[in-house]
Amino acid sequence: MERLPLYLSFLRKSEEDNASFASSRDVARALDLNEEQVRKDLAMVSSSPGRPGKGFELKGLIADIQRVMGLGEPLEAVLSGAGNLGRALLGFQGFEQCGVRIIAAFDIDPDLVGKEIGGRMVFDADRLPLFCNNLKVPIGIIAVPASFARKVCDDMVEGGVRAIWNLTSAHLTVPEGVIIKEDNPAVRLGVIAMELRK
Amino acid sequence: MERLPLYLSFLRKSEEDNASFASSRDVARALDLNEEQVRKDLAMVSSSPGRPGKGFELKGLIADIQRVMGLGEPLEAVLSGAGNLGRALLGFQGFEQCGVRIIAAFDIDPDLVGKEIGGRMVFDADRLPLFCNNLKVPIGIIAVPASFARKVCDDMVEGGVRAIWNLTSAHLTVPEGVIIKEDNPAVRLGVIAMELRK
DNA sequence: TAGATTGTTAATCGATTAACAATC
């Protein structure tokens, strides 16, 4: 699944170069992947079979990947925490390309509440549960200091959010049925360091 | 490997609570992991065997994990890009706990160069290769706009950096022997969205 | 001795890689 966005961006680039077919080998080389793996992935998502000797028809393949990724109708997300990390996310281009749109931010800092950052309004953190409930927001992003993560997570669950992306160093437990993905930056960098030491 | 920091933080907490032993089950429950998996992990890193009926001795286990993670002598890292994301990383507590210390930041913005952020100096981006070479910095972090990522990556390789953490949406190819880890935020959030759609 | 928890060995699983016949 995590390779789909990579495929998509490469295939779009190829299309701009006026190509009309792409072979697994082309894709694999451009993205430093295994050719067989790419072939298998593309066969999974493609609705029409690839043409032996030529590859996959670009237009159809791009449409298929977009369909699988749910593009065109991005899922909405709220962001809690409008500090440096939150602002970085609000400024990030590319979420829409991956099927997600951040529609609002929340913070407890009165100086930030009411401001607009990257085109999105910052609301008072207290209003997060009601906001999510009313708008049926399915995704929550936690970008607050670790000590507030537990509270924010609870608020999101209360608001009916179905998936949470936790960027803090706090470990969060959520009720059954809620998806949580923890991306602790320190852990990710730490793994690189450990690989280096070996 | 990515579980080691989690173990460490839980074990430290236990130690503060005046416990002297921790069983695999205790750890597994606290971190929502499989008991057998935890046992296997701990057996891997622990220099002294666990005590059947009691668990692992906290003090020794903590020391062992720290040793494996290389704590006490964190690896040094440079950060390229002192925008919102860069500043978030500079403010992040917890990298040291994972064996890495960011020692300097680099940016092309003259308004930022010469400033200090989170106790680290911001240097002109041009000076990155020389800086890394002189100080034998092993790790580089890329937090610039995607369009600059290729150039920054080349600079880091030129500077002798041996591992790169790429936080942009650009796909980077590096020479053999250099470790690269790509954490495209849009991809990570996109995967969550795809899981949600299923 | 009894109970809890370990370490080890085997089974399972999903993902990746390899091999090769099918086909445009």
Added chain:
DNA sequence: TAGATTGTTAATCGATTAACAATC
């Protein structure tokens, strides 16, 4: 027909999970 590339089937691999005898 020949060549390139596909789709499929089997082999490999690493990680996780399960089972159970060993032991403090």
